[in-house]
Amino acid sequence: MPLLSPEQVAAAQKANLDAVFGLSGKAFDGVEKLVALNLQVVRSTLAEAQENLTKVPGAPEPQQWFALQAGFIGPFAEKSLAYGRQVFDIASTTQAEVTQLAQTQYERYNDRVQALVEEAAKSSPAGSEAAIAAWKSAIAATTTLYETLQKTGQQAVQVAGSNFDAVTATVSKGVRSNPGQAPVTAGAKR
Template structure:
């Protein structure tokens, strides 16, 4: 494809800028997830090493179960915290990508409307119906886009709310009875 006009060059540059902007935001989100995962692995390995050093000193079965219960409570809390952090990173990245896509869509929509307006001014007599159909299609597309965007935002908010409720419930359950799970697991052995 040969770009023959300054407008085509500017449009190609704008499209590349939008692509690299979106790609950059996605990679920032992935980078945050990788950093979080590395942090979790480091802390998990350190805790596992600490816990392994405690186990040989336990000779009494009740002491061993109590030690296991001490491991389970913090693990559950950390798992909930990890899930919350992953959700926060994902929702932040999604919001940034949506914002960039919205800005690109608005610029594109403005160019299309300017094109239709220019065509309407230079159109031959009798083409009013075709111009009106174009304008109607643009309006319908804009309305559809806005509806989909609002629905997507509501879905993300509902997922966040549901995740918050689930996290609070699970955290409360772990805090209220941290020893029940290891004892029940020990009873099955």
């Protein structure tokens, strides 16, 4: 008795193609969001640069010019932090969607393999119980490994998000407390 019929092979191939296109679609959606964000940032940066450059000729004294330049730093830092947060959010959302799709595919695959092993156990000759038990044990070990890796990945994303939030809060607080200060360069005196 054959283990897989042609219909089962065709169904498995279709499921695999659906999985590939699903994962590709999620990755493409993430890239599309990043491109849209980058275009938005470029547009706003160009508009702000134009606005700021029109202010520069109105500062005839060097002190006024430096004060004007220092006033640009705070908003730039805040916008940079917001951009970083948006990139992280897009990446983590895309990662979560891809992980969900991968988990669904893994569960389907695991179910098919278990059904295949059960079918093989029914039609196996006497004395092959040890081999079937070894297959079942390998499937259980693989499932445990997959679950552990998935939990570890989720924890890593959560830690990265927490670290990003902490850095963002610290930098944002520093920018807000010193909004008009010019950066100090090496050898410069205040």
